[in-house]
Amino acid sequence: MNIAIEIIYLIASIFFIFGIKKLGSPKTARKGNLYSSIGMLLAIVVTLSDQHVLTFEWIIIGGVIGSLIGAVLALKIKMTGMPQMVGLLNGFGGGASLFVALSEFYKISPIIPINTGIAIILSLLIGSITFTGSLIAFGKLQGIVTGKVVKYPLQHPFNLLLFILVIGAGVYLLMNPGNVTLVLIITFVSLVLGVLLVLSIGGADMPVAISLLNSYSGIAASTTGFILENNVLIIAGALVGASGIILTLIMCRGMNRSLMNVVLGGWADAGSSDGVSTDQGPKCDVKSVDAEELAMILEVASSVIIVPGYGMAVAQAQHAVRELMLALEAKGINVRFAIHPVAGRMPGHMNVLLAEANVDYEKLFALEDINNDFANTDVVIVIGANDVVNPAARHDKSSPIYGMPILNVDYAKTVVINKRSMNPGYAGIDNELFFGDNSLMFFGDAKDAMGKLTSEIKNL
Amino acid sequence: MYVTSFLMLIYVFVLAIFVGFELITKVPPTLHTPLMSGSNAISGITIVGALLSAGAEEFTISTILGLLAVIFAMINVVGGYLVTDRMLKMFKKKVR
Numbered sequence: 001m002n003i004a005i006e007i008i009y010l011i012a013s014i015f016f017i018f019g020i021k022k023l024g025s026p027k028t029a030r031k032g033n034l035y036s037s038i039g040m041l042l043a044i045v046v047t048l049s050d051q052h053v054l055t056f057e058w059i060i061i062g063g064v065i066g067s068l069i070g071a072v073l074a075l076k077i078k079m080t081g082m083p084q085m086v087g088l089l090n091g092f093g094g095g096a097s098l099f100v101a102l103s104e105f106y107k108i109s110p111i112i113p114i115n116t117g118i119a120i121i122l123s124l125l126i127g128s129i130t131f132t133g134s135l136i137a138f139g140k141l142q143g144i145v146t147g148k149v150v151k152y153p154l155q156h157p158f159n160l161l162l163f164i165l166v167i168g169a170g171v172y173l174l175m176n177p178g179n180v181t182l183v184l185i186i187t188f189v190s191l192v193l194g195v196l197l198v199l200s201i202g203g204a205d206m207p208v209a210i211s212l213l214n215s216y217s218g219i220a221a222s223t224t225g226f227i228l229e230n231n232v233l234i235i236a237g238a239l240v241g242a243s244g245i246i247l248t249l250i251m252c253r254g255m256n257r258s259l260m261n262v263v264l265g266g267w268a269d270a271g272s273s274d275g276v277s278t279d280q281g282p283k284c285d286v287k288s289v290d291a292e293e294l295a296m297i298l299e300v301a302s303s304v305i306i307v308p309g310y311g312m313a314v315a316q317a318q319h320a321v322r323e324l325m326l327a328l329e330a331k332g333i334n335v336r337f338a339i340h341p342v343a344g345r346m347p348g349h350m351n352v353l354l355a356e357a358n359v360d361y362e363k364l365f366a367l368e369d370i371n372n373d374f375a376n377t378d379v380v381i382v383i384g385a386n387d388v389v390n391p392a393a394r395h396d397k398s399s400p401i402y403g404m405p406i407l408n409v410d411y412a413k414t415v416v417i418n419k420r421s422m423n424p425g426y427a428g429i430d431n432e433l434f435f436g437d438n439s440l441m442f443f444g445d446a447k448d449a450m451g452k453l454t455s456e457i458k459n460l
Numbered sequence: 461m462y463v464t465s466f467l468m469l470i471y472v473f474v475l476a477i478f479v480g481f482e483l484i485t486k487v488p489p490t491l492h493t494p495l496m497s498g499s500n501a502i503s504g505i506t507i508v509g510a511l512l513s514a515g516a517e518e519f520t521i522s523t524i525l526g527l528l529a530v531i532f533a534m535i536n537v538v539g540g541y542l543v544t545d546r547m548l549k550m551f552k553k554k555v556r
Binding site for chain 1: 465466469472473476477478479480481483484485486487488489490491492493494495496497498499500501502503504505506507508509510511512513514515516517520521522523525526527528529530531532533534535536537538539540541542543544545546547548549550551552
C-alpha cells in the first residue's frame with residue numbers, strides 16, 4: 001500500500017464532503033460541484049500512478065468513449081428530460097460497480113477471502129439491480145416502457161424467491177470460492193430482479209424509485225470499495241447512499257406512504273375501485289373559463305400563487321409560465337410558486353424547470369412554507385397538477401391518498417385549474433377540487449393556454 | 461489482522477453515512493435534482509476500481525470487464541458533473 005496514494009485519496013474524500021456541503025445553498029452550489037469534480041480528478045490521476053496499473057491502452061480507449069458519451073448526453077439533454085437523464089446515470093454507476101466486481105472475481109479467483117467474497121456478492125447484487133432497475137426507470141420516464149403499475153400473479157413471492165436464490169447461491173459461493181457458474185447465476189438473477197422490482201412501480205411513484213436507485217448506486221460503489229479495501233470508494237459511496245435514502249424518505253413523506261408500500265406498488269388497486277364514485281360525481285357541474293374572462297379575474301387580484309405539476313413539464317410550459325408571471329407582475333400583482341415535494345417525476349423537478357425559465361428561486365416556496373398563505377390569496381393557478389391539490393386527502397378516509405400532505409389551494413378565493421381534459425390524475429382518482437364553488441376549469445395544453453392568457457392580460 | 465482491517469473499513473463506512481445524513485438534510489428542496497445528479501457523479505468513484513481492473517498487465521477476461529467498467533464509470537462521472545453544472549448555472553438570484 002502506497003502512503004502517498006492513500007493520502008491523495010483522503011484529500012479527494014475531503015473534496016467530496018465539502019462539495020456536498022456547498023450544495024446546501026443555491027449561491028455556493030456550483031462551486032460545490034466543482035470541488036467534488038476536483039476530488040474525482042485527483043482520485044483518477046492518482047490511481048493511474050498506482051503500481052498495479054501497468055497498461056494504458058484500454059484505459060484510454062474506455063476513458064475516451066465514456067467521456068464522449070457522458071458529455072454528449074449531458075449537453076444535449078433538455079431540462080424536461082432530466083428525470084430520464086438522472087435515471088440513466090444511476091444505471092451506469094450501478095453497471096460500473098457490477099463490472100468491477102466481476103472483473104475482481106476473475107482476477108483473484110479461486111483464492112477469495114471471506115470478507116472479499118461477501119463484498120463481491122453484495123456488489124453483484126446491488127450493482128445489477130441498480131443497472132437494470134435504472135434502465136427500466138429510464139424506459140418508463142421516456143415512455144418506452146409502460147408507466148403503469150405492472151402486476152403479475154404471485155409477484156411478491158416470486159421476487160422473494162429470486163432474492164433467496166441470490167443469497168443461497170452467494171452462501172454456496174463462499175464455500176466454493178472459484179465457482180464461475182454461481183457468480184453468473186447471482187449476476188443474472190439480480191439483473192432480472194432489478195427489472196421486476198421497478199416494473200411494478202407506477203409513473204407517479206417515480207420520484208421515490210429514482211431516489212432509491214440513486215441510493216443503491218452509491219451503496220454499490222461502497223461495496224466495490226470493500227472488495228478493493230479502498231477508503232475513498234467506501235466514503236464517496238456512503239455519501240451518495242445517504243443522500244439517496246434521505247431523498248427517498250422525503251418523497252415518501254410527501255405522499256404519506258411507507259417505502260414498502262411504494263416499492264410493492266400500492267396505488268394500483270385504489271384507482272380501479274374508485275370507478276363507482278366516478279359515476280356518481282356531478283361531472284357537468286364544473287365551471288369552465290376562457291382566457292379573456294380569466295384575464296379580467298386576474299386583473300383585480302393582488303396576490304397569485306402558481307402551482308405547477310407534471311403537466312407543466314409534459315407541455316414544456318415553463319417558459320410560458322414565466323411570461324405569465326412577468327405579465328402579472330407588470331400589473332403590480334404579487335406572484336409566488338408553491339412546489340409540492342412530489343410534483344413531477346423526481347425530487348426538485350419543478351424547481352429545475354422554473355430555474356431554466358429564469359424564475360428567481362426565491363419565488364419558489366415549499367409546501368410547509370406557503371400552505372398557510374392560500375387562504376389570503378386571491379387567485380391560485382394550478383398548472384398540470386392534480387393529486388397534490390386534491391382536498392380529499394384531508395378528509396375522505398376512503399380515498400387512497402387520504403393523509404397525504406397537499407397544497408390547500410381550495411382555501412384561496414378563486415382556484416383556476418389548467419388541464420387538458422377531465423381525466424383523473426396518476427393516482428386514478430377523481431378530484432373534488434374541480435367541482436368546488438370557487439373553482440374554475442381552464443382547459444387546454446398548458447403551454448398554449450398560458451400563452452393565450454398572457455396575451456389577454458397584456459391587452460387589458 | 462484480517463478482521464481488524466475489515467472492521468476499519470466498516471468504521472469508515474458507518475461514519476461516512478452519518479456525515480452524509482448531516483450534510484444532506486441541510487440541502488433545500490430547490491436543489492434536490494442537482495443534488496441527485498451531483499451525488500450521482502460522485503458514485504462514479506467506481507472509476508478507481510475500473511482503472512485498476514482495466515490496467516492489469518496481462519489481457520484477460522478481467523481486463524475486458526475492466527474496460528466496460530471504465531466506459532460506464534466515465535459516462536457517470538463526466539455526464540453527472542456536466543449536467544449538474546448545467547443545472548446549477550441556472551439557479552441564480554435574479555437582479556432586477
